[in-house]
Amino acid sequence: MTFVPTRQHFQEAAAAVRGFTTLQPQIALVLGSGLNPVAEQVEDAVSVPYADIPHFPVSTIPGHQGRLVIGRLEGHPVIVMQGRAHYYEGYSMQQVTMPIRVFRQLGVETLILTNAAGGLNKQFRTGDLMLLTDHINLVGMAGENPLRGPNDPTLGPRFLDMSKTYDRQLRELAMAVAAEQELPLHQGVYVGLAGPTFETPADVRFLRMIGGDAVGMSTVPEAIVARHGGMRVMGVSGISNVAIDVIDGQGEASHEEVLEAGALLAPRMTSLVRGVLASL
C-alpha cells in the first residue's frame, strides 16, 4: 500500500517549515523544469531542502533542485518550490500534491504553478509562454485523481467544481502585465499526462484534436488539490519544445532539450511572475 498522507502529516510538515522562518507567505510558486533561476530573485531567502521536511516527496529528476525558498518577492512574502515530485517517479497522486496541502496549512491563499511543456498548438514556438485557461485531466479521467479515496471534509469538498480552476482575475492580471511588458503570452489548454514517455506523433495529433494547446507531466494534480483547499490558482507553461507530430521526423524529444529551453524561458517567466506579484 502506498503512503497516503493525511491532515496530521500536512500539519507536521507545516510545523517543520515554520521552524525555518517567521515569514507567513500567502503566495506560493511552483517552478517547473529549467525554471529554477526564478527563485534567485527572492530576497532575504531561506532555503529548506525537501529532505528536511517530514513526509515531503523528494524529486529525483535532474533540473529539479528539491528545496523550498522562502523570502520576499516584489514585497510579498513568498514560498517557492524549486523542483517538484512527479507521478511518474512512482509517487502517488496524494504524495505529489502534498506540498500544496502543506502550503494551505501555512496560510497560502494564492498558488502560481509553472511548468515546462510541449507545444501542441501549431502557433507555439520554443521559448513561448502560455497562460493556462483550463486543463484536460487525462490521467484523472483514467481514474488517478488526487482526490480519490476518503475525503477529509476539513480539507475540502467531496465533489469539486472544476469550471473555474484558473482564477479569472489572475488571468486578466497576467494578460495585462504581459501587454505592459510587451511580453508575448499565449492562452490555452494544458493537457496533463502521466509520463515519463514523451508522446508518439499519433498521441500529439490526438491531443491537438481534443483541444490541447500544450502537454506536460505535472500541474493538473496540484491545481486540483489547490482548488479543493480553496486556493486561487494561476498556471503558466513555458514551451520547452514543439511536440513532434510526424513519425520518422528529424528531431527527438529529450529532457536535455527541455532544460536547455529553460535559459530562454526563465527570464521571461521571472518577468511575468514579478509583474503579477507587483500588481497583487
Ligand code: HPA
Ligand atoms: N511532452 C510532455 N511533457 C513535456 C514535454 C513534452 O513534449 N516537454 C516538457 N514536458
